[in-house]
Amino acid sequence: MELVGEEKKIQALFSELRLADEQAAPSFAGVWNRAQLRPRTRVSPLKFSFAAAAFAVFVAVVALALWASSRPQTSQPTHEIAVAPVTVPVTPAATTGTGPILPKKEQPRVSRNDRAARLAARQKAELLAARRAEIRDATAISSWQSPTATLLSSQNDALLNSLPQLNESVKDLKSFLPNK
Amino acid sequence: MDIAELKAELEQHHAACFGWALSCCARDRAEAEEVLQTVYLKILEGKARFRGEASLKTWLFAVIRKTAATEYRRNLLRKLRSAVSSEQVREREPAGGEVDTAFDRSEEQVRFRLALQHLPARQREALHLVFYEDLSLREAADVMGVSIGSTRQHYERGKKRLREVLERTELDYGIGWRGKENPGAV
Numbered sequence: 001m002e003l004v005g006e007e008k009k010i011q012a013l014f015s016e017l018r019l020a021d022e023q024a025a026p027s028f029a030g031v032w033n034r035a036q037l038r039p040r041t042r043v044s045p046l047k048f049s050f051a052a053a054a055f056a057v058f059v060a061v062v063a064l065a066l067w068a069s070s071r072p073q074t075s076q077p078t079h080e081i082a083v084a085p086v087t088v089p090v091t092p093a094a095t096t097g098t099g100p101i102l103p104k105k106e107q108p109r110v111s112r113n114d115r116a117a118r119l120a121a122r123q124k125a126e127l128l129a130a131r132r133a134e135i136r137d138a139t140a141i142s143s144w145q146s147p148t149a150t151l152l153s154s155q156n157d158a159l160l161n162s163l164p165q166l167n168e169s170v171k172d173l174k175s176f177l178p179n180k
Numbered sequence: 181m182d183i184a185e186l187k188a189e190l191e192q193h194h195a196a197c198f199g200w201a202l203s204c205c206a207r208d209r210a211e212a213e214e215v216l217q218t219v220y221l222k223i224l225e226g227k228a229r230f231r232g233e234a235s236l237k238t239w240l241f242a243v244i245r246k247t248a249a250t251e252y253r254r255n256l257l258r259k260l261r262s263a264v265s266s267e268q269v270r271e272r273e274p275a276g277g278e279v280d281t282a283f284d285r286s287e288e289q290v291r292f293r294l295a296l297q298h299l300p301a302r303q304r305e306a307l308h309l310v311f312y313e314d315l316s317l318r319e320a321a322d323v324m325g326v327s328i329g330s331t332r333q334h335y336e337r338g339k340k341r342l343r344e345v346l347e348r349t350e351l352d353y354g355i356g357w358r359g360k361e362n363p364g365a366v
Contacts, residue, residue, distance in 0.1 A: 006343065010311050013292045014307075016286065016289055017289065028194040031194070036224060
């Protein structure tokens with residue numbers, strides 16, 4: 001590179017600077033030996049653990065993103081409510097009008113935007129639960145027995161509570177007639 | 181290239197490498213030595229490997245530049261983490277003073293060095309590589325990791341800025357600064 005004018009002046013200043021630096025430069029052997037004596041850099045276990053943690057976080061974030069993107073945007077909320085099978089004996093009269101009790105099914109996914117539908121489903125479930133409680137109460141009432149019912153019982157209960165049959169003999173029928 | 185051969189080559193370029201390291205470390209001698217040590221260690225460990233894609237000097241300068249930048253960032257973080265005690269500051273002061281031993285005799289040189297500190301890093305690097313290390317603009321571009329056009333711009337702007345700063349500090353070393361410029365010099 002041909003230098004002229006100003007460049008020559010700059011070159012002169014840099015040359016002087018270089019000369020001074022060369023005089024002040026440390027010996028090559030000294031720097032080289034110190035470099036050799038320096039402990040070799042190793043990847044610390046802390047760095048490994050940090051990298052592992054960062055990787056785990058990254059994987060979690062990616063999985064979350066994939067899951068969020070795979071979810072349906074407008075899913076139809078299913079109004080089937082999971083109902084546990086009723087174990088109490090129910091009288092036929094009591095069950096009329098309640099509808100069939102469905103076996104427990106897996107709760108369908110409800111989209112994020114359909115919170116209202118989820119709320120409605122929950123309300124319906126609560127309603128059904130209340131109705132089941134009513135049925136249980138009705139069953140208990142129908143099978144109720146008075147605690148003093150045994151005091152009214154007698155030996156002739158069988159005769160009093162039964163009716164004579166059509167083909168029964170007259171002799172037997174006479175027993176129902178008052179004695180003259 | 182085996183390590184013995186490389187060592188011989190490195191020894192040959194050692195003074196130039198130190199000068200370049202000084203330039204990259206804002207003329208901090210201790211830091212420049214540290215950077216040079218790190219570079220040699222990198223070479224010993226095989227982390228920096230010469231593949232013959234450029235000249236050895238260019239490659240070496242690029243490694244020094246990169247290492248100096250890394251060291252600078254590391255030091256900055258270290259300083260941010262823990263406040264430097266006044267004891268440490270006092271310890272560092274003589275190290276800076278050592279640089280100026282015989283060199284400070286020349287007032288012009290002091291002013292020149294101050295003027296260099298006023299230049300943006302890229303411009304200072306371009307001027308240093310061309311004038312101090314006698315590299316061509318292409319080689320300087322390789323070292324700086326930028327295009328040759330960009331290096332040329334840094335070089336021209338650096339010259340202009342240096343002249344302005346020197347004029348401002350009223351540097352006069354016998355020759356006037358307002359000489360005729362040769363645009364086709366590079």
